Amino acid sequence: MTPTELTISRLPAHLRRYVVSQDYAAYTPRDHAVWRHILGKLRGHLAERAHPVYLEGLAATGINAEAIPSLDEMNAQLARLGWSAVGVRGFIPPAVFTELQSMGVLAIAADIRTHEHIEYTPAPDIVHESAGHAPIIANRRYAEYLKACGMVGFKSIASVEDQAVFEAIRNLSVVKEDPDASAEEVAHAEARLAAASASRRYVSESTRAARLYWWTAEYGLVGNLDEPRIYGAGILSSIGEAVHCLTPAVRKLPLTVACADADYDITRMQPQLFVARDFEHLFEVLAEFESTLAWKRGGDFGLEVAREARTVNHLVLADGREVTGRVRESVLAPGPVAPGLTSALVRMEGPIIVSRGGKSDGARPWNGDALVAFGAGELPERGPFKVSMSSGLELEGFAAGGGEVLALRARLGGRMLEVPAVTKLFLTPHLPSVAGGPADPETWDQWFGELEAFAAGDGEEQARARKSLALHPSLAALYREVRTLRETGKARPERLSQIAAAATDFQDDWLLRTEVDELRTARA
Numbered sequence: 001m002t003p004t005e006l007t008i009s010r011l012p013a014h015l016r017r018y019v020v021s022q023d024y025a026a027y028t029p030r031d032h033a034v035w036r037h038i039l040g041k042l043r044g045h046l047a048e049r050a051h052p053v054y055l056e057g058l059a060a061t062g063i064n065a066e067a068i069p070s071l072d073e074m075n076a077q078l079a080r081l082g083w084s085a086v087g088v089r090g091f092i093p094p095a096v097f098t099e100l101q102s103m104g105v106l107a108i109a110a111d112i113r114t115h116e117h118i119e120y121t122p123a124p125d126i127v128h129e130s131a132g133h134a135p136i137i138a139n140r141r142y143a144e145y146l147k148a149c150g151m152v153g154f155k156s157i158a159s160v161e162d163q164a165v166f167e168a169i170r171n172l173s174v175v176k177e178d179p180d181a182s183a184e185e186v187a188h189a190e191a192r193l194a195a196a197s198a199s200r201r202y203v204s205e206s207t208r209a210a211r212l213y214w215w216t217a218e219y220g221l222v223g224n225l226d227e228p229r230i231y232g233a234g235i236l237s238s239i240g241e242a243v244h245c246l247t248p249a250v251r252k253l254p255l256t257v258a259c260a261d262a263d264y265d266i267t268r269m270q271p272q273l274f275v276a277r278d279f280e281h282l283f284e285v286l287a288e289f290e291s292t293l294a295w296k297r298g299g300d301f302g303l304e305v306a307r308e309a310r311t312v313n314h315l316v317l318a319d320g321r322e323v324t325g326r327v328r329e330s331v332l333a334p335g336p337v338a339p340g341l342t343s344a345l346v347r348m349e350g351p352i353i354v355s356r357g358g359k360s361d362g363a364r365p366w367n368g369d370a371l372v373a374f375g376a377g378e379l380p381e382r383g384p385f386k387v388s389m390s391s392g393l394e395l396e397g398f399a400a401g402g403g404e405v406l407a408l409r410a411r412l413g414g415r416m417l418e419v420p421a422v423t424k425l426f427l428t429p430h431l432p433s434v435a436g437g438p439a440d441p442e443t444w445d446q447w448f449g450e451l452e453a454f455a456a457g458d459g460e461e462q463a464r465a466r467k468s469l470a471l472h473p474s475l476a477a478l479y480r481e482v483r484t485l486r487e488t489g490k491a492r493p494e495r496l497s498q499i500a501a502a503a504t505d506f507q508d509d510w511l512l513r514t515e516v517d518e519l520r521t522a523r524a
Helices: 003-009 029-046 053-060 071-081 094-102 126-133 140-155 160-176 183-198 205-218 239-244 257-261 279-290 299-309 443-448 452-456 460-469 473-488 493-503 510-523
Strands: 084-088 105-109 221-223 228-230 251-254 272-276 313-316 321-332 343-356 370-374 383-388 393-401 404-412 415-417 423-428 433-436
Touching: 003 071, 003 084, 029 053, 029 126, 029 239, 029 473, 029 510, 053 071, 071 084, 071 105, 094 105, 094 140, 094 205, 105 126, 140 205, 140 279, 140 433, 160 183, 205 257, 205 272, 205 279, 257 279, 272 279, 299 313, 299 321, 299 343, 299 433, 313 343, 321 370, 321 423, 343 404, 343 443, 370 393, 473 493, 473 510, 493 510
Parallel strands: 084 105, 221 272, 251 272, 370 423
Antiparallel strands: 221 228, 313 321, 313 433, 321 343, 343 370, 383 393, 393 404, 404 415, 404 423
């Protein structure tokens, strides 16, 4: 079993479905030329501008400037740092990306950008993920931050609009990388993203977590405010950003939790960046941000965040049980029920899944609505019951076992409440946490199906096929020969002149001419 196969075998099933083979043999000589050009430019520019661990980290994570890295070679090196890597395709769902990162697994887009997008790519690629993210994790403290930041993103609550925006961004990246896409198709994809973004009712926890990640792990600077160093992967993997970011044209701000409220535009150079004092500073800001999340606060705050999101989330009860579903509405008690909690009852929409420690009980979900009642009180396993909760809520009915109740009636403050006659009922004295997504991620696909659109495909496979066919066979042969001449050291001046002359048939392909010029210079 190869190092990469071993990494994949250790992943839970719901994450393995997003993993793809790198298919190293499919990279063309021009793909390797793109890599060489970018890495050569970046190493030269970043040697004195990136965090000191950058150059050391390239070697420590199995990355060299001559050829696209093999994930097997990377995994052999990353294992020494307590990390690993898997191949994925383009944009993957945020919950998948953050969960992988929290586990110490880099999700590396297996594709590589075209020479037309050499300075900046509209889609994730192997340059960004390997040459950007991997080198800095050679610093163990920063590697710990990436895991912690991944966990915060994974636990944060996303809205229904966030999913629409993700799908629109992914679609736009696929269209822009498709050489056969028409101007109308690009315009339509851009309009779709604009419409999805405009539909957002509010800024979700997930969006704020993504902003924090963007301004640190992707576009972060560290050190002195006047002369900072680069550590963000988005800058480390972009020739254009690496040059632009340290100029006076970019405003440098001290990093604070306020960065989570600063939006960004992925289609242009960033006009401002945040500077961390050091890597410990990242943990300070992350802890402050984390304290604002429903995951940490629970109670009424968590219920309201989940209700507003309209997405699948889970409540963590006082006894450790986790109830997954959609929060619909709460009924307030006459007074406080517990610290941070004034809700007497909350209604959740199914499917309802019960779990503990992130593992479901294996039972089929409850497909109707469920109720969670707050305050001191106890429900019998079976038989008739009449429970008076400390919140003032009075419940009466028949317990059928496993939390299912029949003929339920509920009264609060002398008035009857409208509740399902048959439902699942959970009692808990307080509500420690409300977190994003199902408590057991393995239940996503089987019972909720919210990520099925990704598996169904959105033209990505066809776009990739057209992209590979766009390279003219004669041009591909020239690239292949230039690479062979480079590797064998047998580049003769007359042959290089002939290749340069043949390259004039492809006026738009400046990269081949650059490759030839490099060989000529090397022989001079």
